[in-house]
Amino acid sequence: MTPPLFLLDDLSAAKVGGQLVLTGSEARHAVTVKRLAVAEEVLLSDGRGRRVRAVVATIERGGSARGGGDGDRVGLTVLSVEDVRGADPRFVVVQALPKGERAELAVEVLTELGVDEIVPWSASRSISQWRAGEKVDKGVAKWRRTAAEAAKQSRRSTLPEVAGLRSTTEVCQLIRQAELSLVLHEDAADALTATVLPPTGSVVIVVGPEGGIAEDELASFTAAGARAVRLGTEVMRTSTAGAAALSVLSALTGRWA
Template sequence: MTLPVHLVPSLESATAGSAVTVEGDEAHHAVAVRRLRVGEQVVLTDGRGRSVVGEVTSTGKRVFDVEVVSADRVPEPAPALTVVQALPKGDRGELAVEVLTEVGVARVVPWAASRSVAVWKGERAAKSLARWRSTAREAAKQARRSWHPEVDALAGTAEVAELLRGADLAVVLHEDATEPLSGVDVPPSGHVVVVVGPEGGVSPDELAAFTQAGARVVRLGEEVLRTSTAGVVACAALLARTSRWS
């Protein structure tokens, strides 16, 4: 049986035999919804590479305690993948974040592209960002990741271009590109950035800004994918040529 995974703020001092307390919404969901009981085993992670297996020793309304049986520290996966995701319409943003988290990206950057149908402003921006971060958190637990992805605040084109300048490899997915993604050499470590455009495509001005920043414009294949699925396909194609998937 697969043990349930719960997120805690820190496991820096957790060792076999020590105690960890889980509080707040995470504990409430475990105790009130999952009906967690004393004696059950769980996995705790801090999302920064540390995880423990432990036994529940006590439960309360919004709290439970765990005695650590074993502790583990996983190095950060390399190369690290960042996906710049143009804002999709409807709930496709959460879908994109979910599958990108499952495939193992380190960072998701929401991008206000000029041709994005969706617009994040004011209260809507705050709520949308919160949903993306919640989706990433839950998907990371489901995928049993020791390192959870970061979801940045909304970025503009200039901020994305600056991000691309610092990458070891940066690619922009575009259906009219002549260079295939399959022909790109993937660095064994460092930082890889994938830019996924909106439903209306990446504009010429945006393409120019990104190529000037050092990005390569590539295509996945003959098929044109939705913005919510193109990123995960591209990441899988890149990861298949790294030690992470060997």
């Protein structure tokens, strides 16, 4: 079984035989949820590609006698250090805001499947809307937390970037800057499976809301350089369509070879 992965912001000085310490929420999770014991192996990542395999050397329990307090500390001895390169091309999913818990599901599954960046999009037909100000900040923060947890679950060495909320105009700017941009649309003539991907750069995949992409939005995206494609004959929910598209494209690039 693959060892559990924990996030540690700074792994720049990690070297074989060296010592590292988990503190805060990651140590609390290691002690109270994973119930790590001395001599168990773990994985560590800084979220930017550095991956460390280590073994638990010491466990100090803070708070109550049963552990779980803010003073928990896990001492680790480094076994190996690896720098994982990012994949090419880079996949950017523009995700229209789903409703309720489906937003977390979309972010979670996209992260597990290897997305490089998630861009929340305020589509005109989105049932859920983040109003300007505090709600936007909370929404983005929640997506980032969900992505971090999903990255740990899937043992990813890099965290996907979660951008701030984008308008349709701002999504058009992303499309213009990308090597290839695709809009998932049920009435598109071209199949996603026939897509020829660029060897490098960024590929933008736009996923519409439950009510579908509005005609004026689709027109704006295609005018900016995007191409409409379909996944198949079935109509998927917005929370699963992006994951299905990402799976197809990952297979086409050889990421899963």
